[in-house]
Each structure stands twice: as structure tokens, then as C-alpha cells.
Amino acid sequence: MYGHPIQFTRTSMLTLAYEEHGPASGDPVILLHGFPYSPRAFDDIAPDLGAQGYRVIVPYLRGYGPTRFNSPGTPRSGQQAALAQDLLDLMDTLGIEQAALCGYDWGGRAACIVAALWPHRVRCLVTGDGYNLQDIPNSAQPLDPQTEHRLWYQYYFHSPRGVEGLTRNRRALCELLWRLWSPTWAEGPALYPRSATAFDNPDFVEVVIHSYRHRFMYAAGDPALEWMEQALTRQPPINVPTISLCGADDGVGPATPNDEDRDHFTSDYERRILPGVGHDIPEEAPEATLRALLDLMQR
Template structure:
């Protein structure tokens, strides 16, 4: 399966690994695409797992609707449900990084029967994140989000000099330059950065809160993460009513799929085999 369709939107998806393997949906975040899992997926395949990695809405050229309301969390969750339907799957293991992790948390909370296990890379439960904003350094770490929500200005700033500002921001956050170049080049396509930023602009429209998660959950966090701090990470356990484990990756930045791919794949495989 190279694509799936929902509501007239055409999503690119990488369906790889053994066709009869336990299915694992891999959800990328900002400013990545499904290639974020290029270093991690082969190890999952070697363990007998099938991976389905979509370019999420706004990142697939054929699924780039206009207007921030099209990027509400509910829409992104429903995209994953459409992917499962297209693949003929009742449920799957879900691994999400960054925004993909937020989609994973919501999917597991709202549709637990569709999620065999959840693994969130970097991102804490949204309620833990909200909690941490009031009593830790998380508000400072997240200050860029307010800028991203401003209309039009972020595009002009981030793409100035062929994306030099965005590239510098990513590299300062720990992403290797060659990967930053790849993601920036993709976001320089017409409308691509606006679509990616609309995920942030839709935050005030989120509606239904992400409640308690009741599926087996693994949370991986790098203690070098510039964007997400320890307070929200440690508070996440309060919002999971199921087997839960936190693994702290020492010396690892935010970009776990790229920078800690082997260790992440090892932990995901163990999680799937234990609770699958």
C-alpha cells in the first residue's frame, strides 16, 4: 500500500516489512515526514514486525487542506483510523514522535480498542504537558509554539534565506545538519510549511481533551531534549491506567527516531512482544 484516501485527501504511506507481521503504525512529527523512521524501521522488520508509516496531513502533498480547522487533533486521529481501514486492520501497535506522539495519545484514549500498544517518543501525555506549563521550565521550552501560531509571519521568518532560520533552529535543537537540510527542503514546497504550522494553529480548536489512556504504554524521553522537560515526562504516569514504563535515554536529544533508532526499536519490539 503506497497511499490511502480519506475524504478526498490522498496520503502517502510506507508499508514495509513482513506482510504477516504484527502491524506497527509509525507517526512522525514536526517538521519531519515518514522518513524520520528510516533508521528505526529496518530493525523492526528484522524482528518480524510490519510497519506502516504515513506522511501525515499537511506533509503528504495530496493531503494538504487549507485553513487551520482542518488540522484539529480529531482530524489527525481519524486519518490513522482511515489508514487502519485501508490496510484491513482492526487494530495496530502505535508509535508516535513529537506531534505523532500527541496523535498516538489521543488515538489510544479515544479509541483504545484500535490500539494494541502505544509508544510515545519524546512527547508526554497532553494533560501532563498542560500541568507542567504552570510549575516548571516547560513554558519557556514551549515558547516557540506561540510564535508558530501567528498568521503568515513564521513562514516569512523561517523560510528566509532558503530556510536558513528553520535549519538553524533544528540544528540547535540537536538534529544533525544533513537531516535538517532534508526536512527544510521538503517544507520549502509551496504551502508545505503553512500546512505543518497549522497543526500548532489548530491547538485552540482541539475540543475534546485527551483523557486517561488504558492501553499498555511505553514512553521514551531523551534527557537532552531541548523542547520537552522532565516535569511533564514524570507526570505522564498519572494519565495511564494500564501497564506503563518510562525509559530515559541519557544524552539523547529530542529526535529519538533519528538519533536513538536502534535502542528505540529494541524497546518497541520488547513492548510489542510483551503486550501484543
């Protein structure tokens, strides 16, 4: 079912599943997947880093794979602050003071938030599509029509019909998103089943629905995380060495000619646009992702 032996660590909210490569004494690297993906996105990256002596941690985000909530009373939140808190808790329970972070989509959001609010915990950052912090207070402002069209699935999830659709058709719906978001990735359809098993988690639907409702202020967040959400409304800068990887063929957020995120980064920063690559950056472009990490870690 899974591609590598699963380990578990218990945080205050989760029994968090993760895969580990390389020696425990190595410099830590944490690789974070997005929606609707899984740790399989890093199968061509994590073993390579481990073989080079890095301690590589690849967690299953809340709502994915064998990760489980510890209590039935814990809100099944998918909000950005919850993802960041999970990352911090993972680092704390594994005794990791500082790590190189690499993430995209939901995982990129967690990595960017920790880099912005706790820069001393982040050695460097590889982020898919730049500055991933949500600007929730301004989420009600309409975007250009083409962008709104690409976000159809988010609006679908705002409705009871969308909840039922994701519940009944999670495999087919997520497969459709894979194809739409990576339209030029020929290998994607064959690789999809490797990740799709991670969506069978009993909390997957609730976490996903909450994520897309909270970001538009249609659902309240976890009260315990409200302080972090308030901090994120200020859109804090990221002050760690960063490389942003952007897929030129990304079907949900195509790379723009101008880097609209540049001013959010106040340390060494570089943007790399990847031709022929869609949304699932590490799985579509493992060599470019690995190179970005090594370029930062070997400086």
C-alpha cells in the same frame, strides 16, 4: 528525493503517502514522525522490523512530503484531532484493525489520542515524552519562564511575521529547531537535508501555523472534528501497554526527574529516560526505540 518507495492511500480528506516494509501479512506497526521531521526518522528502525516479519507503515503526516489534501475546500488544520483522525483513516483504508503505534511530537500526539479514545485499535504504544494530549482549555495559563522561552517558536507562529518567516525561511528555521531541540546530537546537521525536502509540501506552512494557533485557542478547529476535541478536554487516560521514551537532552521538553504523566496511563506502563538524546528520539536513538517496541510486542 525519498528514501523508500512511496505508496498512497486515499482517505476522506487526504491522498496519504506512506512507506511500507515487511510482509503484508505481518502484525502491523505504524511509525509516526513529528514537526519538523519526516519518515526518515525511522530509517534505522522500519527495515529492521520488516525483516523480523512485521508489516511496518510509515506515513507522511498532513502537510509533509507527497501527502496531499483531496479538496481545496478542506481546512488545512494541524489540530490534534486532525492528526488522530488521519491515523484512524489510514488504518481503515489499509484494512488494519489493530496496530502497535510508535510516535513522537505530532506523531506521538496522534498515537496517544487513538490509544486514549480507541484502545481496541492499539496493541501497544511507544510514545515520545509521555502523555501528548493537549490540554487546550488550560493553554492560556503561563508556564515557568524557562519553558516559555523554549516555546518561542510557537508564539512566533501566532503572528503574521511568523507566517511570513516560516514561508520565506522554512528550511533555515526548521534547521534551527533541529539544532536547538537536539543540542548534543552531533549527526543531526548532516542528516537534516534528508528530512527537509518533506517541508516543501504546498500545505506545510498553513498546517503548521494552524497547529500552533489552535492549541492556544487563537484559531478555530475543523467543525467536523469538534466532537473529538470536546472528548479530549476531559484528558482521557490511556489504557494500553505503553513505554514512554524521554530524551534527557531534549531542548524543547527536557525530561523531568519526576514522571508527571504517570497517572494518565492505566495499563502496563514504563518510562525510560535516554541519556544524550534530544527531541528526535527515533532518529537519535533507534536501538532504544526498536527495543521498546519489541519489548511490548513480544510480551
